[in-house]
Amino acid sequence: EIVLTQSPATLSLSPGERATLSCRASQSVSSYLAWYQQKPGQAPRLLIYGASNRATGIPARFSGSGSGTDFTLTISNLEPEDFAVYYCQQRSNWPPITFGQGTRLEIK
């Protein structure tokens, strides 16, 4: 089973700043990595697929990069609605499909 480790666990930033979230895989997942955003009481929302491709309707301030074992989700110019929990997910070697434990992005 591929384990995804996200860091940091919590990130405290202010609106307008740039957020950098990390996801590291226990073995290579090539580019088969997705990112999701989840707000309290809501279902997750797909942000990025294939490591770097924005899903439909996702603003350009969200970008993904990386391949192999190290991935980054960058949110430039944070908006108030971006403060949420973010999960990475791999679909390289599945089943099982695995998620990271999440990074909470909170307002500083």
Add this chain to the structure above:
Amino acid sequence: EVQLVESGGGLVQPGGSLRLSCAASGFTFSNYEMNWVRQAPGKGLEWVSYISSSSGSTIYYADSVKGRFTISRDNAKNSLYLQMNSLRAEDTAVYYCARDRKYQLLSAYGMDVWGQGTTVTVSS
């Protein structure tokens, strides 16, 4: 509008059974692979099960539910199901159904449509 609506959650005693349903609308359900994903209170996301499109001939389960849960689909009713037997306290969670989108050029997947979730509580 593309939509998934789960139902069937509730309070059940350990060892009991429950059947979750997920009603799809706004898209051709039979063309899509589907998943169940759960989230225990205050915890992260955990994939539970997958079923292939059309006939649903390919099915996978997480080890934590294998042998106890059964995923199925009825394309005529645009519905996905999860039969849960021998429930344990650790199965307590919000259960989401999620549509799989395969991005063919990249051979990449994303779960692009999610329901609002249904809550399952296993407790005596």
